[in-house]
Amino acid sequence: MPRAMITVIREQHEAPESVANRLALAGGYNRFGEPNYRAVWGWSRLAWVGGKWEDRNAAGELVRECVELRHVPKYAPHDRWHIERWLPPEAYGSPRAWYAQTLERGDALAAASIPALGPYPERGEYEHCVTLEDSHGQFVQLTPTVAEYIAQAIESGRRASSAERRKAIEERERRSEREYDNWAWDVLDSGCPAFHGMPFVGVL
DSSP: OOOOBOOOOOOOOBOOHHHHHHHHHHHOBOTTSOBSEEEEETTTOEEEEEEEEEEEBTTOOEEEEEEEEEEEEOSSSTTSEEEEEEEOGGGGOOHHHHHHHHEEOOOTTOSSOEETTOSOOTTOEEEEEEEEBOTTSOBOOOOHHHHHHHHHHHHHHTTSOHHHHHHHHHHHHHTOOSHHHHHHHHHHTSSSSGGGGOOOOOOO
């Protein structure tokens, strides 16, 4: 009797072209002609992860174990928009250092070692900056203006003082033409800690 395998159905989305255009305008392009910022849906953003995996059937019974590279969702929550910023290859060190630090030694299930974080990012990689949600962890819709706001805030924060950052945000809010955008900015900058304590990484 064939074993039933669990099938995970992922809700996938792509950022609208209008959002991608605003992010490109706000953050510019990298050396490969790709935008420095992009918006990705949690379920759609996959990353290589190497290690020992267990596959189970619908009843939770172990079907097999294997050591391999798999494409899995990179961010949680999965049902949120995430803004990423591109980092150059040199930010990850040399290829030799990358593999020295990330290789997982194979066991009886694998004939060779595998890199726990996948192949060396020769064209750089996009890393997480902010998850789009409110201070209560609730969903916030992605719009071109919100995306532009976030990219500009990050870019300004890399080179501006605290007073300058506040002035830029206030000026951007005054230029809003849509009620939703005003509300979204209030959510993103309501006097709480930066990005409401949402996860983010430093950028070079």
